[in-house]
Amino acid sequence: MSNTTTDDSLITTEVQADSNDDRAAPAAGTAVAARDLNVFYGDEQAIDDVTMEIPEKRVTALIGPSGCGKSTFLRCINRMNDMIEICRVEGDVEFGGKNVYGPNVDPVALRRKIGMVFQKPNPFPKSIRDNVAYGLKIQGYDGDVDARVEESLKGAALWDEVKDQLDSSGLELSGGQQQRLCIARAIAPDPEVILMDEPTSALDPVAASKIEDLIDDLAEEYTVIIVTHNMQQAARISDRTAVFLTGGELVEYDDTAKIFEDPEEQRVEDYITGKFG
Ligand SMILES: Nc1ncnc2c1ncn2[C@@H]1O[C@H](COP(=O)(O)OP(=O)(O)OP(=O)(O)O)[C@@H](O)[C@H]1O
Numbered sequence: 001m002s003n004t005t006t007d008d009s010l011i012t013t014e015v016q017a018d019s020n021d022d023r024a025a026p027a028a029g030t031a032v033a034a035r036d037l038n039v040f041y042g043d044e045q046a047i048d049d050v051t052m053e054i055p056e057k058r059v060t061a062l063i064g065p066s067g068c069g070k071s072t073f074l075r076c077i078n079r080m081n082d083m084i085e086i087c088r089v090e091g092d093v094e095f096g097g098k099n100v101y102g103p104n105v106d107p108v109a110l111r112r113k114i115g116m117v118f119q120k121p122n123p124f125p126k127s128i129r130d131n132v133a134y135g136l137k138i139q140g141y142d143g144d145v146d147a148r149v150e151e152s153l154k155g156a157a158l159w160d161e162v163k164d165q166l167d168s169s170g171l172e173l174s175g176g177q178q179q180r181l182c183i184a185r186a187i188a189p190d191p192e193v194i195l196m197d198e199p200t201s202a203l204d205p206v207a208a209s210k211i212e213d214l215i216d217d218l219a220e221e222y223t224v225i226i227v228t229h230n231m232q233q234a235a236r237i238s239d240r241t242a243v244f245l246t247g248g249e250l251v252e253y254d255d256t257a258k259i260f261e262d263p264e265e266q267r268v269e270d271y272i273t274g275k276f277g
Contacts, residue, residue: 023219023239027055030094031193031223032077032114037091039072039081039248046072047248049091054240056192059215059224061238061256063231065271069248070227074195077225078114079107095193112139115186119198121178123170123185128153128162131170131181135189148188155221156184157214176207183214187222194218196226200233212237231272235260243268 032054039047046069054060062070072081079100081087092099100110112135123131132149141148149166153159158180162173170181179199186194196215200208215237218224228234234241235256242253245267252259252268263269 023058027058027239029056030054031056032225033092033094034073034076035092035094037073037076037089037093039069039076039090040088041084042086045248047076048250050248050250052242052250052253054223054225056223057219057221058239059219059226059237060240060242061234062225062227062242062244063229063234064244064251065246066229068244068246070244071197072248073244074116074197074225074227077193077195078111078116079105080111080116082107112189113191114193114195115189115191116195117179117182117186117197117199120202121175121182123173123178123181125169125171127167128170128173128181129166132184132188134185139189141189149184152184152188153181155187155218156180157210157217158184174207176203176210179203179207179211180214183211183218187218191222193223193225196224198227198229201229208233231260243271245271 030053034050034052037047037050038045050073062073064070075081076089076093077095077100081089089101093101095110095114098105124134126134129146129149132152133145136145136148150159150163153162158177161177170178173181183194200211203211212233215224215226219239226238238256240253241256241259243251243259243263245251252263252265254264259268260272263272
């Protein structure tokens with residue numbers, strides 16, 4: 001079972017999908033598309049005329065040197081940049097057949113469909129159960145909350161570790177478990193897209209590896225867009241890779257194997273081989 005979004009609303013309709021989705025096959029469609037996207041902080045341009053289509057139910061990695069605009073681009077997709085007063089966005093980000101910056105888009109409803117996981121695990125100082133149920137309560141979910149909590153924790157590969165301590169504080173978990181709790185919280189409202197901003201960079205290698213395995217599983221059901229500084233990680237887990245370079249320019253965007261093995265652009269090769277950045 002998976003979701004799709006109707007053209008004229010950000011309300012989910014459910015459709016049947018092949019549960020044995022083969023990621024080697026071409027993606028069924030485009031989940032998110034940026035068209036002529038420019039982003040400014042005051043007078044400083046952070047994204048420079050980016051156009052790209054991100055396939056659904058795939059992992060797309062955004063890589064590039066510090067300050068090249070990866071996080072800014074990611075935050076545009078679910079309008080998290082709205083919170084930054086000096087940030088100005090021009091151009092379109094299409095999701096579910098409409099521009100998320102167009103009229104009549106409710107950013108809160110949008111963020112239910114496009115969830116986000118941050119670099120530092122940030123569970124609320126609440127029980128494990130309440131952390132996962134948080135978004136459901138806000139949206140007035142009238143289904144079986146406990147069942148959805150269980151399903152989300154299973155989806156985040158955390159259920160077996162916490163099923164006997166659902167009333168303990170989320171803050172008592174290890175860093176890696178906290179990040180998986182945040183992933184469970186993000187998937188509970190049944191999103192279509194999960195944005196991840198360096199989700200493993202604050203974790204030890206074992207915890208990071210578990211999250212990488214989880215991302216692979218998540219892509220069977222969700223579109224995952226991940227910012228990472230770790231090029232090996234991008235090469236390991238992503239299907240598509242977008243390389244941003246200084247000034248917010250999208251320099252190359254292609255299948256991950258092509259980017260890492262035979263990039264078109266010399267600048268991309270130099271970045272990947274560590275000659276700069
Ligand atoms: N809140 C903000 N206010 C002003 N300028 C900002 C803000 N956030 C980012 N910038 C600027 O926008 C540019 C892009 O920043 P962004 O964080 O998107 O890059 P990044 O590639 O994600 O960097 P990093 O890899 O270091 O996280 C940088 O020049 C940065 O200084």
